[in-house]
Amino acid sequence: MKKTINIPLGSQHISLLEPVRFKFECENEKIVGVDSDVGFVHRGIEKACTTKFKYDGIGYVVARVCGLCAITHSLSYTVAIEELLNIEVTSKAKYLRILLLELDRIHSHMLCLSHTCENAGFEAMFMRIMGDRELIMEIQELLTGNRIQFDYINIGGVNRDINLEVATKIVNNLDRVKEKVMGYVDEFTNNWSLSLKFKRIGALSLDDAYKFNAIGPLARASGLNIDVRNEIKYLPYHEIGFKMQTHIDGDINARNIVRLNEILNSIEMCDNILAGIPEGEIQTKYKGKPNGESVVRFEAPRGELMYYVKANGTAMLERVRIKTPTFASIPAFSHIFMGENYADAPAILASFDPCLSCTAK
Amino acid sequence: MKKIKVTLLDIVEEIKSFYDYKKWHFLTINGVALQDNMLEVQWIFSKYETLEEIVIFYVEIQYEDIIPSIVNIIPSAIISQRELVDMFGVEVEGSAKGLYLDKDSIQMPLRGCLL
Amino acid sequence: MFNFKKYRKKSPWILHYNAGSCNGCDIEILAALSPKYDLERFGVINTGNPKQSDIFLVTGPVTFRSRERLVELYTQMPEPKVVIALGSCTCTGGVFRDMYNVEDGIDRYIPVDVYIPGCAASPELIIDGIVKALDILEQKTKKMEKPLKLFQDASTKDGIINKRDCALKVGEKDEEN
Numbered sequence: 001m002k003k004t005i006n007i008p009l010g011s012q013h014i015s016l017l018e019p020v021r022f023k024f025e026c027e028n029e030k031i032v033g034v035d036s037d038v039g040f041v042h043r044g045i046e047k048a049c050t051t052k053f054k055y056d057g058i059g060y061v062v063a064r065v066c067g068l069c070a071i072t073h074s075l076s077y078t079v080a081i082e083e084l085l086n087i088e089v090t091s092k093a094k095y096l097r098i099l100l101l102e103l104d105r106i107h108s109h110m111l112c113l114s115h116t117c118e119n120a121g122f123e124a125m126f127m128r129i130m131g132d133r134e135l136i137m138e139i140q141e142l143l144t145g146n147r148i149q150f151d152y153i154n155i156g157g158v159n160r161d162i163n164l165e166v167a168t169k170i171v172n173n174l175d176r177v178k179e180k181v182m183g184y185v186d187e188f189t190n191n192w193s194l195s196l197k198f199k200r201i202g203a204l205s206l207d208d209a210y211k212f213n214a215i216g217p218l219a220r221a222s223g224l225n226i227d228v229r230n231e232i233k234y235l236p237y238h239e240i241g242f243k244m245q246t247h248i249d250g251d252i253n254a255r256n257i258v259r260l261n262e263i264l265n266s267i268e269m270c271d272n273i274l275a276g277i278p279e280g281e282i283q284t285k286y287k288g289k290p291n292g293e294s295v296v297r298f299e300a301p302r303g304e305l306m307y308y309v310k311a312n313g314t315a316m317l318e319r320v321r322i323k324t325p326t327f328a329s330i331p332a333f334s335h336i337f338m339g340e341n342y343a344d345a346p347a348i349l350a351s352f353d354p355c356l357s358c359t360a361k
Numbered sequence: 362m363k364k365i366k367v368t369l370l371d372i373v374e375e376i377k378s379f380y381d382y383k384k385w386h387f388l389t390i391n392g393v394a395l396q397d398n399m400l401e402v403q404w405i406f407s408k409y410e411t412l413e414e415i416v417i418f419y420v421e422i423q424y425e426d427i428i429p430s431i432v433n434i435i436p437s438a439i440i441s442q443r444e445l446v447d448m449f450g451v452e453v454e455g456s457a458k459g460l461y462l463d464k465d466s467i468q469m470p471l472r473g474c475l476l
Numbered sequence: 477m478f479n480f481k482k483y484r485k486k487s488p489w490i491l492h493y494n495a496g497s498c499n500g501c502d503i504e505i506l507a508a509l510s511p512k513y514d515l516e517r518f519g520v521i522n523t524g525n526p527k528q529s530d531i532f533l534v535t536g537p538v539t540f541r542s543r544e545r546l547v548e549l550y551t552q553m554p555e556p557k558v559v560i561a562l563g564s565c566t567c568t569g570g571v572f573r574d575m576y577n578v579e580d581g582i583d584r585y586i587p588v589d590v591y592i593p594g595c596a597a598s599p600e601l602i603i604d605g606i607v608k609a610l611d612i613l614e615q616k617t618k619k620m621e622k623p624l625k626l627f628q629d630a631s632t633k634d635g636i637i638n639k640r641d642c643a644l645k646v647g648e649k650d651e652e653n
Contacts (some may be wrong), residue, residue, distance in 0.1 A: 011545055014524025017502045018494045019542060041496045042461035042540050044575040046448075047470050052574065064571050067500025111503060131512030137507065147507075148500040184507060212436040213387045226386065228427055233412055236379040260634040295362055295405065295415055297388075306388055318472075325391040327444075330364070357499045360461060384577045466540045 003153075004032060006172045007342060011040055016347035019223075022337070022345070034334040038327075042360040047142040049320040055081060055290055055311065058167065060151050065322060066358040067148050068111070069300040071104045076298045077320070080309040081155055084290035093157040094282040096185060098235050099273050100143065100152055102266040104178070107136040107303035109259040110216075112298045113184065116256060119350040120197040124149040125187065133181045135173045136269075142166050157283035167274050174267050181263050188256050198253040202348035204336050205250060206259045214333035216303025216325050220353060221258045222250035226313035228299035240272040252351040290311050300325050304355055364417045372420055373429050378403060380434055385416075390441035392449050394472060400424055400449060404431070422451075424472070430454035445451060448472075485546040487514030487519035488610060491529035491553065495546050495582065496572075497536030501563040505533065508599040515603055526552040532607050537565045537572045538579040550586045556616035558624075560590045562602065569593045581638065
């Protein structure tokens with residue numbers, strides 16, 4: 001006789017930062033069915049963008065969709081508006097934007113790695129990575145004035161200039177972070193007890209990654225070459241040494257390795273930017289009201305972020321559509337859970353690096 | 362950005378003949394409220410490893426029309442379809458209500474955006 | 477400087493619930509628990525179980541779907557308990573005020589003891605707020621340990637002590653003073 005038990009995970013759970021509810025249908029230890037509820041954080045930002053705020057303020061509102069990839073949200077929106085208004089941003093502002101984007105990616109990936117370790121039961125590693133992450137938070141605060149919600153990007157440029165003192169501090173701290181990350185690479189590849197928790201668990205094959213349209217580190221760990229940084233021409237990523245990081249295993253370990261390699265690549269890019277930051281203004285003047293429609297994509301730490309903006313020549317926009325990375329990956333998540341042990345579920349969930357406030361908007 | 366207009370009847374056939382899962386990346390389904398009770402539904406695709414290539418299929422429909430589902434071709438479209446159902450109150454084949462909205466929250470919030 | 481002896485008795489545990497925030501404050505809580513800010517030196521542990529916790533740390537304006545869970549978690553916590561509203565949107569609704577799926581702030585649903593402003597609230601502010609909450613927790617504990625004052629009139633009718641009536645009386649007396 002077939003008998004299954006339903007076990008819920010969430011909406012409030014110690015391993016979750018955010019409310020999400022998964023209902024696992026378990027046969028003994030194995031998960032055979034997954035049901036998810038992601039709408040706990042739905043606030044209605046898309047509607048508020050078209051009824052409450054004018055177009056020049058929305059950049060700060062959409063940053064509040066998600067605290068971790070706030071900078072990518074405001075950048076995508078701003079670039080969409082700049083396309084409609086035909087504003088050419090100075091190259092200094094562009095480089096400063098990439099610099100912050102990559103710093104944000106480093107701290108977000110470090111948070112994800114530490115959280116994965118915590119959910120696998122490795123508390124010491126969690127504390128170690130969180131402690132080292134403060135080096136990045138420090139320089140973000142120096143550069144922008146705030147630790148999490150930067151409000152750094154506005155239409156036409158950026159809000160704060162960089163000076164020599166800050167640049168030296170950033171270079172110093174990045175050097176220290178690089179050393180530490182090398183230590184993690186050693187730990188994540190050679191630690192035996194971590195390998196028991198991470199290797200061959202929660203695997204996604206390349207074919208399934210294509211089928212379920214996986215994005216971000218989840219797809220790259222399966223060997224799928226998707227990185228929006230490779231597919232856009234707005235930001236000069238190829239000048240500063242961007243390299244695609246992929247892996248072939250597709251399990252939790254592969255995702256961790258991809259994230260570690262991306263941190264190293266981002267540090268390299270930041271160093272390259274700071275070595276040759278151009279002189280000039282950080283702000284371009286503009287006038288007029290946006291008209292038309294545009295689609296803009298950027299690579300957030302969790303994957304591809306898409307903004308669709310439609311304007312009609314007035315200060316209020318007609319439609320702002322936000323497609324967030326976790327939202328598009330939910331079907332892939334549910335697929336990966338099938339056939340895994342229930343005990344591994346928190347670690348697998350943490351390795352996706354889900355961002356539910358992005359998902360529900 | 363390339364926009365292709367199709368009709369509601371042959372949208373599934375169009376996407377079936379267009380979509381190669383190793384070449385094209387499905388982004389999302391998007392709805393835009395138009396004047397006179399019309400809705401524009403867009404299916405957005407991008408090409409893997411190509412610079413800025415985005416293709417949008419779109420239809421213009423009434424709110425009463427039933428939108429066909431493309432889950433058989435693209436399994437991950439289910440979540441976008443459920444969002445469309447919640448946000449505009451339209452009917453999509455095989456997609457349940459209640460991804461975001463509760464029974465007592467405002468129904469179809471994005472429908473009257475223009476007014 | 478605060479008096480360490482006063483707090484040594486207690487090791488308050490935190491229950492954290494996200495009622496629809498943007499994640500910013502949640503990761504600042506993690507940062508506050510991590511080595512640089514080290515909230516754990518006050519004996520604070522982040523726990524996932526409402527029945528073992530003393531401090532309820534809420535982030536986010538209350539969304540419609542999280543209302544029930546919020547009240548449920550609050551009622552499951554044992555007395556004495558302290559509620560902290562963390563972040564601007566938790567205190568007043570902040571940038572999310574008047575959006576269609578949001579209640580403006582958690583104090584529409586549960587009583588709040590400490591409000592921490594900021595978007596996102598910095599770890600220093602979080603530590604300040606929690607130290608203040610420990611103070612309030614101490615006061616609440618003392619209040620609970622005091623014997624309930626029974627009034628002669630009305631409540632001891634027919635020798636049956638109506639505890640609820642007594643409590644109401646005490647409340648009225650407090651308001652008069």
